[in-house]
Amino acid sequence: MTKLFTSQKFRRTAVQVLFVAVVAMFILATIIVGRTNIADQGIATGFGFLNQTTGWPVSFSLTDVGPRSTYTQVLFAGLLNTMLVGFMTLIFATVLGLLLALMRISSNSLMKLVGTTYVEVFRNVPVILQVFFWYAILTHFPGPRQAYSLADMAFFSNRGLMLPAPSLSGLDVAIFLIGCVAIGFGLKSFKPKKSGLRLPLAILAAVALFGVLLLTGREADVPLWSVPELKGLRFVGGVSLKPEFSALLIGLTLFGASYIGEIIRGGLISVDKGKLEAGSALGMSPFQINRYIRIPLAFRAMLPSLSNQYIWLMKGTTVGIAIGYPDYFAIVSTSINQSGQTMELLALLMGGFIVVNYSIGFAMNLLNTRLKLKGRS
Template identity: 40%
Template sequence: MIALWQHQKIRNALLQAAFVGGLLGLILTGALTAHHTLAAQGILSGWDFLWKATGWDMTFALLPATSSDPYWWFLLMGGLNTLFLGTIGLALATLVGILVGLARISENKAARLLGTLYLEIFRNIPLIVQVFFWYALANRLPAPRQAIEVFGALLSNRGLYVPGLNIAGWAIAGSLALLAAGLGLGLWFSLARRFRRDAPYRRRRRAWGTALLAVILAALTLALGHGMGTPWITAPALRGLNIRGGYRIQPEVYTLAFSIAIYGGAYIGEIVRGGFIAVGRGQDEAAKSLGLTRWQSFTRIRLPLAIRAMLPILTNQYVWLIKATTLGITVGYADFFMVVSASITHSGQTLELIGILMLGFLVLNFSLAAGMNRINRAIALKGHQNRS
């Protein structure tokens, strides 16, 4: 026995087995203790509640959700709401960040000053304070009868009404899913290592073919969801004391998206600025020596190299902004976190629902980080930038 213990590999294996066994024992002890405690208080654990009716309504849902729907459907709608808000927030924050970052590295002093003022103001005010401010401002807007009209849209204290498609919600959701799948497959066909040996024109043809097929299927899905004899587009208009027609974007939705966009855009702007600063001056000098214009030097040399420097830090910022969507509970937006919180109050299944909440955000953030890391590995240059 002593001889086996002196063997390094055996000793390491035994120590690891003891550590894993102790950890599993600790988890099992905690689970059994929690089970006995809950049973003593009359709280039963299990997953049967997922198929029971909730008995309460959601304030916002991308698909129909009523009080007679089960908990699993509400949890799914909450997850979709979080994904919806996160997608819009990340897209807008990226756009704002690019503009702020370019302003910060501009040769124009006024642009640099505006970029710096924006950065210092919005980065140093907590996100929750900005959410409260914009939501309070949205509630102070005029009533529907005095709604502000901007390019065919109507803005009031009940929300932002925009022209929309006269198509069923399931058809719109299905078409968006098809477009997202087509985009993902197209990127995979373009960047995957198994296809790098193919000729460039074959990879482009495969990627564009996949995208075209997704567009055709999405168009067919929209056509199926359109009612015969009705207009394709409906515009909002004042009828009586309320606004009818078009899409209504609730104040909770657009204030949260706007807050995430301007707050996250300040941080992304610094990431963009740092990415461009990381590109050496020698690259510009080499471009000038080759006779490239400033635009060609920017789009073909500086921008690709800056993107490679930005992606690792940008991944962390995206994950953080996705987690920031949980602030929706402060203004009543029915995101994943709020739905779980309400479900705990109504069902009493605390441990199960907290586990679902943790698992949901783990899957969402891990998928986002994995996708960004995959893109980073695909475009990374071999050498010191590719070291792990």
Template identity: 40%
Template sequence: MPAAPLWRSRTTRSLLLQGGFALALLAAIVAATLTARANLSAQGMTSGFDFLWTSTGWEMNFTLLPAAPTDPYWWFLLLGLLNTLLMGLIGLGGASVIGLIVGLMRSGRNPAARFLATLYIELFRNLPLILQLFFWYALANALPNPRAALDLGPALLSSRGIYLPGLAVPYGAAIVIAAILLLGLALAIRVLAARRFARMEPVPRRVLALSLVLLAILASAAIALATHPPGTGWLSLPQPRGLRIDGGIRVQPEFACLAIAIMTYGGAYVGEIVRGGFKAVGRGQLEAARALGLSPWQVFSRVRLPLAFRAMLPILINQYVWLIKATTLGIAVGFSDFFMVIASSITHSGQTLELIGILMGGFLVVNFSLAAVLNRLNRAIALKGHNTGGAA
């Protein structure tokens, strides 16, 4: 019997169709690129990334590292990305803490606590984030000037920002100390959650994690001792000086308002996720824990919370990725995040396509990295064949 023609094979037809579609898509991309280059050349605009090494000629109002108008574009883009990461770290951390508290209140038996938590969620979840951002920014602008700043103990509150006590060390040393402390904390969390340490006994694993944190603290203390100016105090306290405030750490209104808006808005969604995670824990598992003689705190910390966290983590990943993208709203109040630096760079350089590509690539890297880390944590703590649902 003669063999059937190749064109009658479903596999062959599928491969040919997919290959033709890929070639057509590639041809469309190449044609669009050539057309865009021709149009740019006709308008006297050059394409490419050589502009990244030219000076910007403008200033950023908030940077973690030193910046000047003579710095190149690539340095400003890096600083904007660092600002976005810092805002994301503070926003996600604050939203997680608020959401955990609100979720516990919603899951409790106290009617007053449940009512307050429900009121908070319905209020902040149903108002647009940009509206909340404008509210906090208007409230910040309504604060008194530095001469009449509100005294909050060691901190001062004025229309120019929040002034907090800080270590009396150089700015660069403070950045290094903060990075070391965050690295130590991240390594400790990895030790507690990674599979490679799963066979280690719980007590040695906790000792190793605590040792990493203590090592980071000791290294930070050594840097502080080496860079601290002799003959001065260890704390730099904010002090009013006429029309300004000297000393301490200044948190700009734009930064503070965006952080508060993300934390309060994200906390409402995280609170509902936390409540759903607690409801996913089966009643039989809790009754079994009580039957073993565990105290109420042990039932919560060793049974209910771990199982609820496993149930809520997949949904939290999506929420965290969304909150990272919400940092782009900082441009509405003038916060120099990655998106605002890209927009300012487009205005000054005219390299629209290149900068939009950098913007998309930057957010893809950040969000994919965050999702990859959290997904790995999800796989590390997952119980194979275990079902956390079935709450009666």
């Protein structure tokens, strides 16, 4: 028995078990006290309300929801809205951040000045102020009858940006996305004779799949493309990007690009100059050096910080509630006011963001594991 208590391994295990037991008891006590207080106040609990109709519409959604929709359908629509603006922000902010990083490390003084000025301005202005700024600009565009037109195909007004869109249903879009993922996995094992042939083949296959869905996934009397047309005081047809969505997307993209640009710049300058000089000695152009040497090596160094920034930007979509964008946070807030199911809806809110952000972190960690150099821990 004495040897057991003097064992360092036993002591460590005992401390860990004791810590887990204390945490479990604290959580259990919190649940018991919370349920008792809720019962004393006569507050209904449970998730049965999710099957009830909401009675209020959603101004923007990727799915068909209305006043007769249930809380489950409305909450799912809000989650899709958050994921839409979040993932589009990640894509646009990454592309813009890469351009800013290349400008900041450029030998051209003007490009370096522009990149530095952008980063210092947009990084030091709160993101909610930037979103308000773009929302004020977009809502001060002229009305639909005086809307700015681009070749009578796209229109800018205070109702938003109206664009032509293919006549595809939500199911067709889902099939297209799943097909693109399948094409990516299929070409992963394909080894063409010529290097660099995978990307053109992937693009060609995706375009072919899109064409097939466009020709077969619509009714006979429906045109291939839906073009917005002015009827009365509003536009019909096409796809409409509301000012709330556009302002949130622009604000988050410009704000996130300033941070991502600095992360990418740090990764780029961490690349050994000897490797860049070797590429130059082999006769590679500056574009080829960036494409094949600098960016791939820098990507490994900046991936952990980039993962944190991606997760932060996804959580940053919650500022959309300030301008009326119906994201997941706004939908949950409205649902709390309408149903009174505070604890359940807050649990769903936290659970939704945990799933989305954990998925981003898992994907980035998986990518980091696949790309790390062999022999590195």
